[in-house]
Structures are given as C-alpha cells and as structure tokens.
Amino acid sequence: MPANKHKVLIANRGEIATRIIRACCGLGLDFVSLATAGDLASGHVSLARELGGEKALYRIESYHDANEILSVADAAGATAVHPGYGFFAEDYRFARRTAARDRPLTFIGPSWWAIRDLGDKISTKRIARSLGVPTVPGSDRPVYDELEAEELARALFAFQDEQGVESGCVLVKASAGGGGMGIEEVWNMDRFRSVFRRVRNYAKRHFNDEGVLIEQRILDFNHLEVQIVSERGGRNHVHFGTRNCSIQSLGRQKRIEVAPGFVPGEIGYYFDAAGVLEAITRNSLAMAAEVGYDSVGTWEWIVTPKGEPFLMEVNTRIQVENGVSAAIARLRGEPGVDLVSEHIRLALGEPLGYSQQDLSFEGVGVEYRIVAEDPRERFAPWAGRIERFQWAERPWLTVHSHVPRDAAYDIPMDFDPNLALAIVWGENLAQAKERGKSFLNELVLEGAAAGGGEMRSNIGFLLEKNQNILEF
Amino acid sequence: MLNVKGLLEDIKASPYEEIVIAAPHTGVVEFAGIRPGDKVQGRSGTWKEKPGTVLAHLTREKNRKPLCAPEKGEVVEVHVELEGRFVEAGEPLAVIRHFLTRKEVIELILKKALSLFPAPEKAKYYFVPEIDQKLKVSGKRSVKLRDGMEVFIVSRMKRETVLPYTGPGGIIYSVYFHRGDNVDAGQPLIGVCPEDQLSLIQDVVTKVQSEWEEVE
Numbered sequence: 304m305p306a307n308k309h310k311v312l313i314a315n316r317g318e319i320a321t322r323i324i325r326a327c328c329g330l331g332l333d334f335v336s337l338a339t340a341g342d343l344a345s346g347h348v349s350l351a352r353e354l355g356g357e358k359a360l361y362r363i364e365s366y367h368d369a370n371e372i373l374s375v376a377d378a379a380g381a382t383a384v385h386p387g388y389g390f391f392a393e394d395y396r397f398a399r400r401t402a403a404r405d406r407p408l409t410f411i412g413p414s415w416w417a418i419r420d421l422g423d424k425i426s427t428k429r430i431a432r433s434l435g436v437p438t439v440p441g442s443d444r445p446v447y448d449e450l451e452a453e454e455l456a457r458a459l460f461a462f463q464d465e466q467g468v469e470s471g472c473v474l475v476k477a478s479a480g481g482g483g484m485g486i487e488e489v490w491n492m493d494r495f496r497s498v499f500r501r502v503r504n505y506a507k508r509h510f511n512d513e514g515v516l517i518e519q520r521i522l523d524f525n526h527l528e529v530q531i532v533s534e535r536g537g538r539n540h541v542h543f544g545t546r547n548c549s550i551q552s553l554g555r556q557k558r559i560e561v562a563p564g565f566v567p568g569e570i571g572y573y574f575d576a577a578g579v580l581e582a583i584t585r586n587s588l589a590m591a592a593e594v595g596y597d598s599v600g601t602w603e604w605i606v607t608p609k610g611e612p613f614l615m616e617v618n619t620r621i622q623v624e625n626g627v628s629a630a631i632a633r634l635r636g637e638p639g640v641d642l643v644s645e646h647i648r649l650a651l652g653e654p655l656g657y658s659q660q661d662l663s664f665e666g667v668g669v670e671y672r673i674v675a676e677d678p679r680e681r682f683a684p685w686a687g688r689i690e691r692f693q694w695a696e697r698p699w700l701t702v703h704s705h706v707p708r709d710a711a712y713d714i715p716m717d718f719d720p721n722l723a724l725a726i727v728w729g730e731n732l733a734q735a736k737e738r739g740k741s742f743l744n745e746l747v748l749e750g751a752a753a754g755g756g757e758m759r760s761n762i763g764f765l766l767e768k769n770q771n772i773l774e775f
Numbered sequence: 776m777l778n779v780k781g782l783l784e785d786i787k788a789s790p791y792e793e794i795v796i797a798a799p800h801t802g803v804v805e806f807a808g809i810r811p812g813d814k815v816q817g818r819s820g821t822w823k824e825k826p827g828t829v830l831a832h833l834t835r836e837k838n839r840k841p842l843c844a845p846e847k848g849e850v851v852e853v854h855v856e857l858e859g860r861f862v863e864a865g866e867p868l869a870v871i872r873h874f875l876t877r878k879e880v881i882e883l884i885l886k887k888a889l890s891l892f893p894a895p896e897k898a899k900y901y902f903v904p905e906i907d908q909k910l911k912v913s914g915k916r917s918v919k920l921r922d923g924m925e926v927f928i929v930s931r932m933k934r935e936t937v938l939p940y941t942g943p944g945g946i947i948y949s950v951y952f953h954r955g956d957n958v959d960a961g962q963p964l965i966g967v968c969p970e971d972q973l974s975l976i977q978d979v980v981t982k983v984q985s986e987w988e989e990v991e
Contacts, residue, residue: 340865341957362863364800371864374801374835378861504904505935554934684932686897716897716957719932 309651310335311411312376313347315387316366317705318724319623320347323385326644328354335379337363337372341715346705366390369397376408383409383651392620395419411650413598413619417537420594421617424478424516431614434593436586439521439605439613445478445514449499455517456495463519472522475499477506478514485509486555488520521613524605525549525775526557527564527580529587530628531602532645534655537595540588541659543628543642545580549775550768552674552682556719558761559768560624560670561735562631566773569732574610576775583612590617599625599646608775621646623672623724626701630668630728635661667735669727669772671743673704675720675750677759684720685759687752688713692722694746699738701726722748722760732773739769779982782884786875794846796869798862802833802840806858806868809850815871817846830869833862848873874989881983882949888979889966890943894958898931900938901954910947918947920967927964945969948976 310333313323320336324347327334336351336359343362351360361379363371367390376384384401386392392412399415401408412418421427425445428438441459446452456473463471470490475498477485485505489495499515507513530543545564548557564583565576587602601618625642632640634657649655675685689712694702704723706712714720727742729735743766750758798804807829809815815828827844834840852870862868875883894900902910903925909918920926920940927938949966952958968976 361801362865364864368800370836370838371800374861378801508901508930684934686931716899716931 308332309382309409310380311647312372312379312381312384312408313337313351313387314366314372314384314391315389316342316347317345317718318347318703318721319387319621320345321350321705322643322703323387323647324350324354326641326647329641330644330647332647334359335375335381336360337366337375339363339365339717341717344707344710344712345715346707349707369400373401373404373408377406381408383411383647385411385647386620388620388623393418393422393618395422409651411647412621413596413600414537417594417596417598418619421596421600422619424476424616427614427617430594431590434586434590436590437611437613439518439615441474441518442516445512446517447503447513447515449496452499452515452517453492453495456489457492459517459519460492468522472520474516474518474520475502476516476518477502477510477512478516479506479510479512484554521605521607523608525564526551526615527583527604527606527612528622528624529584529602529604530622530625530642531587531591531596531600532642532649532655533591533597534649535597535652537592537597539655539658540591540596541655541657541662542584542588543632543640543662544664545584546624546628547773548624550772552676552678552761552764554682556682557624558672558674559765559772560627560672561772562627562668563664565775566667566732570773570775572610572775573608576610579606579610579612586612586614590614598650599642606775624670626703626724626726627668627670630701630726631664631666633663633665636663638665666728666730667732669729669735669739669769671725671727671739671765671769672721672761673723673725673746673748673765674761675714675722675759676761678761678764680759682761685752686714686716686720687750687756687758689722689748689750689758691747691749694725694742697738697742699728700742736769736772740766743769779884779979780986782887783880783983783986786880786883791848791872791874793851794848794871794873795867796830796842796844796871798833798864798866798868799842800833800835800864801862802835803859803861804857804868805832805834805839806853806855807831807841809853809869811850811852813850815844815848815850817844817848817873842868844871846871846873847876877984877987877989880987881980884979884983885949885966885976886963888976889948889968890945891963892940892942892965892967893961893963894952895938896929896931896960897957898929899955900952900958900964901928901930902926903928903937910950915947915950919970920944920947940967942967943969945972 313336338348361375391397395415395418398410401410431438460471473489487498503513526548528546533540547561547564550559567576583604603615604612606612629640629642676682702725727739817827819825829841831842848871921944925937926940929938945967948968951963
C-alpha cells in the first residue's frame, strides 16, 4: 500500500461492511465502522470491534445522513470513505463533497463526475447511443408530467404491436431508484395512470425525486453484466468477465448470479452465445475507456431470446455479486482475486499492476443470495429472529454474512432481509450446480417470527431454480 | 362505562414523565449553561413552531444546531462531563422531569375510550395520499373511516403494501405515529371515535379539563 497509510471509514452495514473490514485488514489499512441503534446486533459490529477495537465503531443516527458520516470521519481521523453499495455509493454529490471539503477524504469509488454521467440511467443511455451502443427503447429523461408519460407509454405499446408482440408490456421505473426498487409493469393503458401515480409517489417518498422512466419491457430476457476495473485517472481498463443475473424474485431482485454469463461449451443456445459475451464485453470496455471510467463498475445488459443485447444501465459501484466474478478469475494463473480489495487499492491511487493478458477465467461460479422472504407470498420479506444459521465449510464454498452464528439475531426492519451470500465454485456448470444443491440442502436455517410464525426463506426457490441455471 | 375519575387518580399518583435528552446525531456538545433544578419551556405556538429552551448545541460539519427542550419541565440531570466532546448518536446528555399537561392527560384517557387500530407488524406507516392530504388540509377529525377502507401504506424492508382499516366506522380522533417512525406490532396507529359516541368522548374531555390542574 502507499507510504501514506490510510484509515478507511466504512459508510455501510451488514455483509458488505464485513467484507470491507476484512479487505482493509488484508491491505494493512486502519478502518472505522458505523452502526445505528437498531443494527447493533449485526455481524459487522462485532467484527469491527474484534479486528479494530472499541474505537473502530461509532453509533450514528442514520446510514443516510452524510453529515453524520463525515463528522465521524473527522472525529476518527479517517482519510478515505468507502460507501459500499446502496446508500451513498452512487451519489455523485456525496462523492464530490468528500473531495471538496476543507479536510478532503478519498472516495473509494469512481470520480464524482463519472458517477454523475454514468450513475444516472438517462445520461448513460445518451452516452451509449452516442457511441452506437444499443439501449432499451423508452424515455431518455425523467418524466414528471402524467400526460407526457401516457403519450410515451402509448407509443411503446404501439411499437410492440408493430413488432408482433402478442401482449405488450411497459415498465414504469423510479428514475432515481435502483436494485429493482420502484419498478412496476403495465400490461394495458387502462392501468397506466394509476401505476404511474403510485410509482411517482413511491419515488418521492424513497428518493425525494418524482422523476419516472417509461421503458419497453423486454420479456423472457437474460440479465447479463460485465465487470470492469480500472485505475485512477481512467487508465488501464480491464474486464473480469461476465455474469448472468437472470434468476430473480418477483420484485426483480437478483437471487442467483453466475459467472460466466453463458456456457456455450455445456449448453446449446439458439444464438451465438460466445459472440454475445464478446460483444457486450467489447462494448462495455469501449464505453468505459471513452468516458475515462476510473474504478470498479458494472455494465448491465439485457439479452433477448434472439441474442440481441441492449445496454440497460451502469452501476458505478462495487456490486453485491462481485465475489462470483472473483471466484472464476485467475491472476497470472492464480486464484484468490478479491475485487473488494482491488476496489480499495485502486481508489487509493495504486497502479493496476496487471493487464488483460494476465487475467484468465476458470470454471463456473454461482452465488446464492439467502434471504428471509416468502416465495409463496410474492417474496414478502419475513421479519423475525434467526435462531440457528450453520453450514459445513468446504474448499469450494465462500459464505459472506453479517448474521451471527453464535447468537440469535433479530432481523432489522429498515433493510432488506438478506442473510448471506454463498458462492460456490465448480470446474464446470454441472459440478457447480451439484455443489450448490448439496450446500443448500445441508444449510441449517431456523428461526421464528415474533408472533410464533414459522421461519420463511428462499432456500426452496433457490433449489428449484438451481436446476436450470444458465439455460436460455 | 369508562371510570374517568379512577383513571385520573392513577395519573395523579405519578403525574410526570422523565424525558432523556439524547444526542439525535453525532457532534461536539456544548451545553447552554443548564443545571439541575432549572425550569425549562417546551415547544409552543399554534403549530409548535416556537422552540423550547436551548439545552445544548451540537456541532458537526460546521453546522451548530441547538438542542431544545421538547416539553416544559425541570432539569434533573446534566452530563457535564461531555462538554466539548464528540458524542455518538443516542448518547444521553440530560434528563428533564415533565409534568403532564391537560392535553396529554386527555390523550392518555382517550386511549382507553377510543377504538384503537393497532399496527399489525413492526414497520413504518404512512397514510395513503388521499387521506394524508385531507388530514393536512382539514385536520384529524375530517376523515371518516369505514371497515375495509384503504387507509395506510405499510413500508417494511423497503417494500410497500396497502393496509385496510378494520373496525367500527367513525372519525379519526387521534393519530399516534409520526411519518417515518418505526411502529412496533400492537402499538396503536389511530384512535377512532364512532359517530354515535362523539358526545361521550366530548364528556370525557370536558371532565378532564375541569379536574386536572396543570403544574406551573
């Protein structure tokens, strides 16, 4: 690491906070962590105390309060701030503020202008179109006016009708949203107005911006991603391969992620799958180089059943699923790549130290998101107490979790009820699936709701979907 | 029949509550010279727009914010050892003994008289936009409820669902939650007064008003 040793403030919680704490320790960096009153039982709190002592943890009122975070940074003598994912990870104003204040901090993420230009779905679409990169048909700016929104939706229905789509569908999305939140489908114009109003109200409540996007819903698509990494200054862009995140819950929340995005060697596709992976990787790298992207980021694509890719958005942050790409990556033939560490190291100004030729990919990685939710009730989040959460350690398995294994844990109400990310590696898809199945079958997860109701989780859903991973 | 007199006697036996003034967020504390025994004023004005007595200032990111007494009362404890120090959110700074006002006593007693609609689960609750608007424009007692009417939005773990009201028809008389607060399962959200009991409720209010003496 650089001679000027940094102290990293981790402005996040849960599983990602535990990974950042471990990455900081691995890089020899000091850190300070945060927790709200309702989140003190989270594993990141005990890990921060264990690895950093009592002074490595500060109680704050909210993870959403920038003043709170920056005042702790000053009090704790932090020199850098890591936003994790969610919260301030894609807030360019926050990134700009960290750099522009009297006591500047290094933002562990892209430069603020890169977040501004690429973090916004609309701006990304404009940049992509200017480079000839295909994007999803729909509005290219946030819509606030109901009549304008209706006009756009009518045009999209008419377009799908012309394309011979039997029952067209339009997506209504909160412009400032992300991660599948604030998105609804509309199947006919009669319902459009009420859905538009609902999404606009939701956007106002959760993102303080009523802007709504109207897009064509592409049915039966696959959701692919390209993992891009580059160093400060927007130089030396490399990719860490592709991921397939098509297995999602009803609320369009990712539940199983797989690297690589397709396996043409094992599954027969009706289109040139290898060609699609090559095209989306090439286009993502070209776009990253063109805008001078200078951190770890993800280019998200949708691929139609005919094998046509459309760029959906760019996530200018470390993704939840970064570990599944790292699982299949080999640096000069060696495993053990950690993208969370790379993200920190590069943001603090270290050179990349390798090129695309030094990277290779081996086997298949599958990430299962273990979530307390009820797939039988439209994936409704489940709240209650986790009494037992245990699994057998395996050489091919990595589990990231903030749920304590030595004590009961009450799931906090303010966040998604994610319990763990389990990453399984196999020499090929068949082996990865088999290992995933055995992990899920052996996993012990027990708990009870406050009223004595039965514990709900998505393990059954994951087992069912595991059978058809990467089939398209 | 509600025993208003009995309830009043119970409250009179312990007519105050102790309010712990905790740091609402992180910052450097600077007390405003308060000492145990000092009398403080709470928020006042038609819309509670006038702040109470300043107890301390909390400074973070160059923002010096006053921390005021939320209610009228007497200071019983001040953590002077924290003067000039950076404190974490939730750190207790002072304690105020607040004597219950007539209005608070009425609310306490009405909780026994009104039909309470409790939160079915721990979550954040909002009124649906139409009702929210009506409450803001015309006040609480302008909203008439009937069984099965969609009244609340339940926000839990970033997901929202609509919650219908179940119970006797009537008007919203009291609201017990604030926008953005987490409400525990079983805690009352609203108190509903059936229209045929409005006069009974008014009697309770009148009785408390005449029998409760406020501490100056």
